[in-house]
Amino acid sequence: MTKNKLIFFIILSLLTAGGASAAAKKSIPSPALAAISGLSAADMPYDSGGTTLLSWDADPTAPAGTVYRVFVSSLETGGWIKAEEFGSGEKMSGSLDLPFWAWKTRPGVHEVKVELNNSFGEVNDGQVFHFKISKVGGAVSAESAAVSGSTRGNWFRLDRLNNIVMLALVTIVFFWAVSHAKRKGLFIRRIAGLDAIDEAIGRATEMGKPIYYVPGIGDMTMVSTIASTFILGEVSKKVAQYDSTIKVPHYNPVVMTVSKEVVKQAFLEAGRPDSFREDINQFISQDQFSYAASVDGMISREKPAACFFMGYFAAESLLLAEVGATTGAIQIAGTDAEGQLPFFFTSCDYTLIGEELYAAGAYLSKDPMLLSALKAQDFGKLVVMVSVVLGAITVSVCSLMHWGVFAQLIANLFKSY
């Protein structure tokens, strides 16, 4: 009996001790999260409206794993929608992708863009929204008081100031070069691909075979297509002068309409309006491979003396250029699609690279006003070259001297926003 009582007391004391330990554990208070302070809602600058910028003080004492949740509502009470969730160390003031002249970084402050369009669809200027932040760390949480704010569309992208300065500089040089061209001639380096155009047209005339001019698959809003129509004008003029034959198969009907006018004008200027035929420009198809197949068929059957591929091209570049090469035609290509340049290099006799395509119209026309614009192009390239060299040196020196902030400022100047 005594033995049983002893066992009972031992078990009881163990249970009591365990319970006391649990109670002791329960009585240790969890570290409370600091209150969220300094919450404010402002209109996000430099946008079209519909985005609010929330900012509040960061909590350096927040334990690891603490997350912030951003809630937004269009109602004064309730109706909260979670807009954002992120860790306590994220979305600090410096993380906004804005340059130093457009935004002042505030250390120790969270700044979060809340895109209201994502949650509420179209947002009107001045429409008021309510925001609150909750901070959650394990089992404890803290919540801010709600703040209100509205958004509006802005009228100027100050962050793109570097871009507008560069544009202004190029425009000034452009006008200077144009006015300079009127006074005296300018030296323009020779472009072999364009010098070969005369040779190609002459060959076609001698052989009595047609010339194919393929303006690519770009639409009329693309610079390469616009440049292509300029070249087409000059090529057509020479074709009319030599009384040769040109065929222009089109992918885009708008380009066809413009090209028709360009070719007609070229024949008129060459004094051969009677040689112009409506079927010089022919619409083929607005499907990439149907167009390639059809043009390939035409080239294979008619075996032209010269093929020009000028404009924007994609996968059909090689399909066209290789078929042209098998017919033995002189081939001159020009595109700004850098992915297609290697194909043209290997399959064509001459290739104009990007900017040469844009310059070709001016080069062929020999109009001093147009040629002078090439000087502005050269100036732009000079600025880029000097910037690349100086930028590389500056950033390297800053890295060696641990001047990270200065390097960041330099990088801001040359970044696109």
Added chain:
Amino acid sequence: MKLIKKYIPLAIVFVFGILTLLTYYVPHKHSVNFLEAMNKWENIVSAFAFFLGLISLFYSHYAKISRKADGWGYSIFVYIGFLAIAVPAYVSHGKNMNGSSLTWLGWAFQYIYNPLSATMFAVLAFYIVSTAYKSFRIKSLQAFVLFVAAMVLILGNVPLGQMIWEKLFGWTSCAISDIVDWILHVPAVAGKRGIMIGIAIGAVVTALKIIFGIERQYLGKD
């Protein structure tokens, strides 16, 4: 006449060119709406131009057939191809699927258009081989550099090439994948960026030439 043929088009180009340029610097909703309106207009003009294109296509092929020009038989297929898609599209009300089954249009796309398009795309593989052969003919120092770079890339992308590299150059402790990465991310990107910078500046200058009416060949000279 000069007013209609020259000055009004130039004024339209100038005003809309400047306004479109400004939309890049003005983020306001009016600016966004303006761009959207321009895109809609472009689509409307394209639709009309497409109709003109179709007329041009039919007219030129009709002329070929009536003249019995060389290869006039191919021109018949233009009409057959057009009808093979246009009639099913009309019957199927422009829909590819009717529930889970193919409509006539869907059938025409799946069993006529897609195989033809895929065949044309597949031909590209053979042309790439022929182009690669042309590129690899070593005629100059530059061609030799291109050949070496291309060989390293080819070796780096096939297991057999990696095994050969390990056998021959394993002692250098330099993996072929590192060299492939370097070629792709340093010299190739440098060349590409050079071209892209030239293109960007050329595009700006071409745009200025058009906006300010210095380049107006698209209008005709007079």
